[in-house]
Every structure is written in C-alpha cells, then in structure tokens.
Amino acid sequence: MPQPIDFYFDFISPYAYLGSIGIERIAARHGRTVDWRPMLLGISVLKVMGLKAVPDTPLKGAYSDRDAVRSARFLGIPYSDAAKTQFAPLPSARAFTWLKDQDADLAKRFAQRIFAAHWGEGRDMGSAEAVADEAEALGVPRAELLAAIETDAVKQRLRAHVDASIAKGVFGAPTFIVDGEMFWGADRLDQVERWIETGGW
Amino acid sequence: MPQPIDFYFDFISPYAYLGSIGIERIAARHGRTVDWRPMLLGISVLKVMGLKAVPDTPLKGAYSDRDAVRSARFLGIPYSDAAKTQFAPLPSARAFTWLKDQDADLAKRFAQRIFAAHWGEGRDMGSAEAVADEAEALGVPRAELLAAIETDAVKQRLRAHVDASIAKGVFGAPTFIVDGEMFWGADRLDQVERWIETGGW
Numbered sequence: 176m177p178q179p180i181d182f183y184f185d186f187i188s189p190y191a192y193l194g195s196i197g198i199e200r201i202a203a204r205h206g207r208t209v210d211w212r213p214m215l216l217g218i219s220v221l222k223v224m225g226l227k228a229v230p231d232t233p234l235k236g237a238y239s240d241r242d243a244v245r246s247a248r249f250l251g252i253p254y255s256d257a258a259k260t261q262f263a264p265l266p267s268a269r270a271f272t273w274l275k276d277q278d279a280d281l282a283k284r285f286a287q288r289i290f291a292a293h294w295g296e297g298r299d300m301g302s303a304e305a306v307a308d309e310a311e312a313l314g315v316p317r318a319e320l321l322a323a324i325e326t327d328a329v330k331q332r333l334r335a336h337v338d339a340s341i342a343k344g345v346f347g348a349p350t351f352i353v354d355g356e357m358f359w360g361a362d363r364l365d366q367v368e369r370w371i372e373t374g375g376w
Numbered sequence: 377m378p379q380p381i382d383f384y385f386d387f388i389s390p391y392a393y394l395g396s397i398g399i400e401r402i403a404a405r406h407g408r409t410v411d412w413r414p415m416l417l418g419i420s421v422l423k424v425m426g427l428k429a430v431p432d433t434p435l436k437g438a439y440s441d442r443d444a445v446r447s448a449r450f451l452g453i454p455y456s457d458a459a460k461t462q463f464a465p466l467p468s469a470r471a472f473t474w475l476k477d478q479d480a481d482l483a484k485r486f487a488q489r490i491f492a493a494h495w496g497e498g499r500d501m502g503s504a505e506a507v508a509d510e511a512e513a514l515g516v517p518r519a520e521l522l523a524a525i526e527t528d529a530v531k532q533r534l535r536a537h538v539d540a541s542i543a544k545g546v547f548g549a550p551t552f553i554v555d556g557e558m559f560w561g562a563d564r565l566d567q568v569e570r571w572i573e574t575g576g577w
Binding site: 225227242249344346357358363366376 | 420424425426427428433434435436438439442443446447449450542545546547548558559560561563564566567570577
C-alpha cells in the first residue's frame, strides 16, 4: 500500500487551488490517496523566510494576478476574475483543522468547496460566516463550527500543523511530498506524476 | 514577419539556463526568433522588489538547489552538481552587452556557451578571465573584451538594459514576452508555446 501524497495548502493561494485539482486527478490516475495538510503562508513566507506576500511585492504582485487566471484558463479550471487575492484564511484553515480531526474525507470536501467558492466563483471566503455556510451545505452544524474555530485548542492545533510543515521544509503552497520527495508549485505536477510513475530520477 | 520572442535572462539563474534551451527549441518549431536581453536579479529582486536572493532565503534556498537539478534531469538538459549557485554575473553580463551591440547572433552563442559552461559543466563563470576564455573560443579578442567590460560605457549600457527590463515589469529570470504577453519561469514554456500557437486565451 503506497503512502498518501502529502498536499500542503493555504486557501489564500490561487496556485494551491489549481494544484488541489491537479493532484487529485494525478492521485486518481495512479491509485494513490492525498493527505490534505493546512499551512499558512503568512507564517512561512513572512515570518520564517522574511519575504513579502506576493500581492504586496512590487512587479510580481501584478504579474501573479494575471498569471493565476491565465494558468487556470490554460488548465481548463474555473477561475473568477472577481476572486479577491487578499482575504483572511484563518476561519477556513481553522475549520478545516477542526473537521479533519473528526473526518478527513469530509474535511477534504470542505476544502474543495472553499477553494471552488473563493477562486472558482469569486465569493469571498474570508469570514467565519461564509465558511460556516459552506460547511453547513455539507451537513456540518454551523453553530458548532463557529464555536470550534474560536477555541484555543483549534487555533493551537492549526499552529502545530504550520510548525510541522515548516519543520519539513515546506515554505510555499502548494507543496507536494511524494514518497519522501518534495515539489513546490502547481507547475511541478508534471514532475510529481513522473515521480510516481518512475520512482524518481 | 512576427516579432521576436523577448527572452530576459541573468547568468546567475539556473532556471534561466533551462529556459534558454527551451525557448530556442520552441522558437525553432514555430519559425520565430529570440531576442536575448540581459537583466540582473541583484537589482530587480533585491532593490526593486525588496526580497532576498533565492540562495539566501531560508527553506527556499535549499529546495531550489534540489529543484533545479531535478528539473534539468526531467528535461534532459545537462546540469552539473558542481555548479556554484553564487557567483558574480557582471563580467558575463557586461561581455554579453558589449558583444550584442556588435553582433546579436555572436552574443547569443556566447551566452549559450557561458550558460553551458557554468550550469552544464560546473565551471565557474564568475571571473572576467573565465568569461574571456569562452569568448575567445568564439573568436572574440580577449584583451579587447577584458578592456571593454571595464569601461563606463558598457557598465552604463547594461544598467540601461536592466532599467528597461524593470520598466517593462520584468522581475525574474527567465522571463519571456511573446506578442506582448509576459511569462515568468522556465515552467511557463508550455504556456508560451500554446500562446504562440493560438494567439492567446
């Protein structure tokens, strides 16, 4: 039984959205599973690496807006011009963390729904209420979710996930770890698939 | 007659090396030419964007070393484990600038030779002497080159190229501009080729 492919993501990243679709397609083609793992670029990029967020970076910020939508069209993935590139990822990241401890498959479907709503449909997923709406559509009691994401236990659990990702060397989203090999970027999915097929080079 | 594809590069970037080979293959397949344009990441990334150089960035630096060699093998492009990721790009960038004003095709062959020597063979191209050796092999008088790259005229000419690249929004290497559309990264060559084929999407 092969190990799951580890998929590190932050809802704030349009490339993580693109990568989330690509990695599930690759996993399905090769009979593999995907372990969705939350990380926070606001901690890895800003605090550990000492860089700026992409949208705040001169030249690169403007380019990335264009590149993300162009890449989505190239890949045939829905992408809304209205998608806000700056929004709070904590409510959704905490909700994912809380859900995953109960039901990893439900948490994945929740994450896919948040990605699709924010990036595919352009609906702002930056508020706890918006996040609770999406979870509720999957049968998650909204009051319970809204209470959970305000608890120290859930906040600390997410922070532990983020610390663990950094300890693994994960610095960007999406990051994929396949049979111990790390790949960063939705644009490395061709190499990820080749790695699965060949065992590496 | 279609416009040339603009290819912005810095010898310091292993991805620019990989991209330099890919873009010439694509251009050849589609009857296009490539206009090689020098830029300096030390100015665009460090001074304009306010970021660190990749090798100096925690987590990302170590990953990039691995990613560059893995990408080269994936693409079937020679890449030496001995290639130094930190070296002075100014002697080669200035020599290219000086050569291009005389003979753009010779300058391209010189650049390809520098890329291949440094990244493909692992020979350090950070010194004026090493650069002059490579130019000499193409018939360029070495004393003339060594004198030229120390002149203010050549230094200012390169700086003008760099300023022009930044004015165009170019912030990384390799960058390709195809029929007015900008693509950053050797990993965007699939999109570059599709753009040439389709006129955009």
